[in-house]
Amino acid sequence: LTTNIEMLNSHLACFRTDGILNLIGGESRPAASGATFDTSSPVDESVICPVAKGGAEDIDAAAAAAKAAFPAWRDMPALDRKKILNRIADLIVERAEEIALCECWDTGQALRFMSKAALRGAENFRFFADKATSARDGQQLQSPTLMNVTTRVPIGPVGVITPWNTPFMLSTWKIAPALAAGCTVVHKPAEFSPLTARILAEIAHEAGLPAGVWNLVNGFGEDAGKALTEHPDIKAIAFVGESKTGSMIMKQGADTLKRVHFELGGKNPVVVFDDADLDRALDAAIFMIYSLNGERCTSSSRLLVQESIAEEFEAKLIERVNNINVGHPLDPATEVGPLIHKVHFDKVTSYFETAKQDGATVAVGGTRAGDQGWFVRPTLFTNATNDMTIAQEEIFGPVLTAIRFKDEDEALTLANDTQYGLTGYVWTNDLTRALRFTNALEAGMIWVNSENVRHLPTPFGGVKSSGIGRDGGDWSFDFYMEQKHIGFAT
Numbered sequence: 001l002t003t004n005i006e007m008l009n010s011h012l013a014c015f016r017t018d019g020i021l022n023l024i025g026g027e028s029r030p031a032a033s034g035a036t037f038d039t040s041s042p043v044d045e046s047v048i049c050p051v052a053k054g055g056a057e058d059i060d061a062a063a064a065a066a067k068a069a070f071p072a073w074r075d076m077p078a079l080d081r082k083k084i085l086n087r088i089a090d091l092i093v094e095r096a097e098e099i100a101l102c103e104c105w106d107t108g109q110a111l112r113f114m115s116k117a118a119l120r121g122a123e124n125f126r127f128f129a130d131k132a133t134s135a136r137d138g139q140q141l142q143s144p145t146l147m148n149v150t151t152r153v154p155i156g157p158v159g160v161i162t163p164w165n166t167p168f169m170l171s172t173w174k175i176a177p178a179l180a181a182g183c184t185v186v187h188k189p190a191e192f193s194p195l196t197a198r199i200l201a202e203i204a205h206e207a208g209l210p211a212g213v214w215n216l217v218n219g220f221g222e223d224a225g226k227a228l229t230e231h232p233d234i235k236a237i238a239f240v241g242e243s244k245t246g247s248m249i250m251k252q253g254a255d256t257l258k259r260v261h262f263e264l265g266g267k268n269p270v271v272v273f274d275d276a277d278l279d280r281a282l283d284a285a286i287f288m289i290y291s292l293n294g295e296r297c298t299s300s301s302r303l304l305v306q307e308s309i310a311e312e313f314e315a316k317l318i319e320r321v322n323n324i325n326v327g328h329p330l331d332p333a334t335e336v337g338p339l340i341h342k343v344h345f346d347k348v349t350s351y352f353e354t355a356k357q358d359g360a361t362v363a364v365g366g367t368r369a370g371d372q373g374w375f376v377r378p379t380l381f382t383n384a385t386n387d388m389t390i391a392q393e394e395i396f397g398p399v400l401t402a403i404r405f406k407d408e409d410e411a412l413t414l415a416n417d418t419q420y421g422l423t424g425y426v427w428t429n430d431l432t433r434a435l436r437f438t439n440a441l442e443a444g445m446i447w448v449n450s451e452n453v454r455h456l457p458t459p460f461g462g463v464k465s466s467g468i469g470r471d472g473g474d475w476s477f478d479f480y481m482e483q484k485h486i487g488f489a490t
């Protein structure tokens, strides 16, 4: 821990001197208004550094830079774009340790899970670097009188708006495909965790990305974010965040007919049948809600467990949850660090009271941990029913709600009885049941007898209030590009 803190401090030195500036047209700049806000660590509430508080004027300058840079970036040979994206990946790997330490300090995520976040970001860049050369590929569709060809062209400058929970990885996930497609970008990262978005933009600049191709504007959602979604030169908005923010963005973007791609919230079920490998199911259920502080869109926050095994399963769960290590995020032994911010801490802890009022049992946790920083004890609610608030709302913390079911029909009804539909996890050794159940489960992504394991060519996204559109593989290009049809008379 001491060594990690020393290393962190050396990496933070330049932020402490300069603060976090915007990057517009290749230039580091304060906000046009001169305004700043402080970013602080959830570990001890100490201020890390001031951050440029961008607004409409900064977004306008960034959109102008992205528009000016677009034609040359669009027309650059794909092999050259590929080289730059691979170079970005190399530089991310070189700075992986710095990125992980800064991200943990800024967000409260535990280093044991975050140490790989930068490398995953680098993989995202390599994956889309390889795809850059096929981005424009089309088809030939012959008719009796025409030779029809299709091609894809990048949509133009795009806005990318990201949340605070795993800011580095998510930024790479959205920006790498946009660049590979030939779009230019204005990125508005979350105000609660701006450190690694700045490192990432610096890396891109250093990797030789032409000025204006990637612009960074920090600031709050209601001013910088809103201005981005309303800007006429921004052709599409790739957004990751809460469902209600997605709905606001859709309204804000209506006048300029903005294309939108939303990755939103979830209340994802992990369904455990009595014929499953219960030890594996237990490990996965714990991992999917108590890693990353439960601040993870794909977390399995609702445990649906079959009555016949519920008592034994819950007893083992209680024992394991009681032993989860809460502590300093830079301590390699820590499994759960502090929640991002007081605002979020207040939201998560409010559900401890709600659970009791609803009539659930607080089997583990349900309290603050320590008296400094935004730490909570990993929490398990049992004796819950699916109509309770704790079973319906996204809590977005290390909080699991356990609900019992009798049979497959009831499990399916409960699993689908939510406004969300991001992921589902099903544990059973009955293959026919798994096929039947996953076919009827309302979710964009489902894993059977597995925790969430990302494979970049597969589609990522949710149904219902969990999102619109898909990322991953070629799906990312569907969003960032326009299909064009040309018919030649034969």
Ligand code: NAD
Binding pocket: 161, 162, 163, 164, 165, 170, 188, 189, 190, 191, 219, 220, 221, 222, 224, 225, 226, 229, 240, 241, 242, 243, 245, 246, 248, 249, 252, 262, 263, 264, 265, 266, 296, 297, 394, 396, 422, 462, 466, 467
């Ligand atoms: P949020 O919606 O509060 O904020 C996300 C971003 O939107 C921030 O950058 C914020 O400044 C900006 N924003 C806020 N209001 C805006 C507005 N009116 N116009 C434009 N931009 C605006 O979300 P959060 O609290 O930062 O993140 C947590 C949420 O993100 C959870 O609901 C979680 O499930 C979701 N999430 C989803 C995925 C996914 O892939 N589905 C991944 C990670 C997080």
